[in-house]
Amino acid sequence: MISVGDALACVLDATPRLGTERLSLVEACGRVAAETVTSARAVPNAANAAMDGYALRHADAAAPGARLRVVGVIPAGTVRTEAVAAGTAVKIFTGSAVPPGADAVVKVEDTEEQGGVVTVRVAVPPGNNIRSAGEDVAPGQAVLAPGAVIGPADVGVLASVGRSTVVVHRRPRVTILSTGSELVEVDEPIGPGQVVNSNAYALAAAVREAGGEPVVLPIVRDDPGAVRAGLAQAMLGDVVLSSGGVSVGDFDFVKEALDEARVERLFWKVAQKPGKPLTFGRLGERLFFGLPGNPVSALVCFYVYVRPALRKLSGHARLHLPVVEATLAVATRKAADLTEFIRVRLTDGPDGPVATPASSQSSGVLTGLGAGAALLVGPAAERQLPAGGRYPVVVVDGDGLARTVPAF
DSSP: OBOHHHHHHHHHHHOOOOOEEEEEHHHHTTSBBOSOEEOSSOBSSSOEESSSEEEEOGGGGSSTTEEEEEEEEEOTTOOOOSOOOTTEEEEEOTTOBOOTTOOEEEEGGGEEEETTEEEEOSOOOTTTTEEOTTSSBOTTOEEEOTTOBOOHHHHHHHHHTTOSEEEEEOOOEEEEEEBOTTEEOTTSOOOTTOEEOHHHHHHHHHHHHTTOEEEEOOOBOSOHHHHHHHHHHHTTSSEEEEESOOSSSTTOOHHHHHHHTTOEEEEEOBSEESOTTOEEEEETTEEEEEEOSSHHHHHHHIIIIIHHHHHHHTTOSOOSOOEEEEEESSOEEOOTTSEEEEEEEEEEETTEEEEEEOSOOOTTOGGGGSTTEEEEEEOTTOSEEOTTOEEEEEESOGGGGOOSSOOO
């Protein structure tokens, strides 16, 4: 049986980065860049006004009360080639190119115009309200680097330098295979001894949140042939997630089916709770995770092992969920010799986050991993976690720490 740390290191060592694809700017938002983009132009390409007002020579308005003759208007999108002479001003609008001769713009609120003459009520320093050429981007400047997660501002910058497409890392395609003769689909009636295949939906949502593309396959019954056939269909994915069938029961056939498919098994069983019977292997660059059938166990294993692998495949540098140190609110018993992921809720305390364990830690109680959930990491060497102890907590749902009103 392998430790949690060794299992995670094994998963990440076996995980490659996927190839690339070219996407339009809107499609690329949220993806990881796989190229350096260098601008061939200056942004802005000419000095322009940052305010509606008047373009002038600052020397003509060095003191309040200057009166200047208005000799023209520059609507946005037009260019004035005639220089601004001494004692004159040109009406200008936000984004309009500053005409030659002018070295400052006074905002309209600080002026009064009557009869073709503008009175400037303030002293105007040089460069006032002017955005210089190349202020945002200079020619030859790199505006996107490989490994950067493309956000809305990056999309805007790429558009401003004339790039309509960008090369990004491909998203992993994840096939999800649920095994178990007791399973029924979500819209089917439940008979005695049957349960809804909730794992497929939870895992598909988790895959999508992690940036992957989930493909949910039909339920596979507890039959060796059916499991082999389902696994063959699942081979279409970059990552295969199966749930159930990896323990030691008479009807657990997934491990054997993986062996028959010549999947290299890198480990089976991790010294953790929940999720001990986790299986991980690979075939070429395709990854296989045999997740436990209990819904909590499956999701915990996903958050700890599968999610980081999906993010590495996608090109991300930051692979893991955020971790905070929290104070345990009440004394809590844990499993001996196992790293236990204890479901908690986080609240603000005087010395930082406080973790309160969920009332049930059963592997079948999925509500404990709902909104605001977090996982306190109970060390394998401890059996009793004391109240007031400080422990690392994996933040599954960041909204659980969000304040209602930011402290601006």
